[in-house]
Amino acid sequence: MTTVTTNTTRLIRLPEVLHKTGYKKAWIYRLISENRFPKPIKLGSRAVAFIEIEVDEWISNTISNSRTAS
Template sequence: MKNSLIRLHEVLNRTGYSKAWIYALMSKGEFPQSVKIGTRAIAFIESEIDDWIEQRIVESRAHWQCHS
């Protein structure tokens, strides 16, 4: 499997979260960890972000089905 890296701004666009919230979730182990790609640069593994988003959708749908 080939892994693509995406930068933080793309993660922010995809999740709708702020930078501070992404870092808070990462510190609690509730969001995929970043990969250091340079002295002052990070990125995220695209497939991990996609999986994380998909899991949020599944959890949301399950929640609404239980309360219908």
């Protein structure tokens, strides 16, 4: 039996980022400006998206840092 592993990079839009993090738009963009959150990529003149794995890694790191800081 052969196992096929697919590595797909999924782009997510801001509403999903807000849902995943629990933050509001202004706070996400503040963190981005402080280089504390993954930067979005430009899709067009008025559209951006985030790379899902980068957001997920940021969430995991934030949880880990929170647990070890205590």
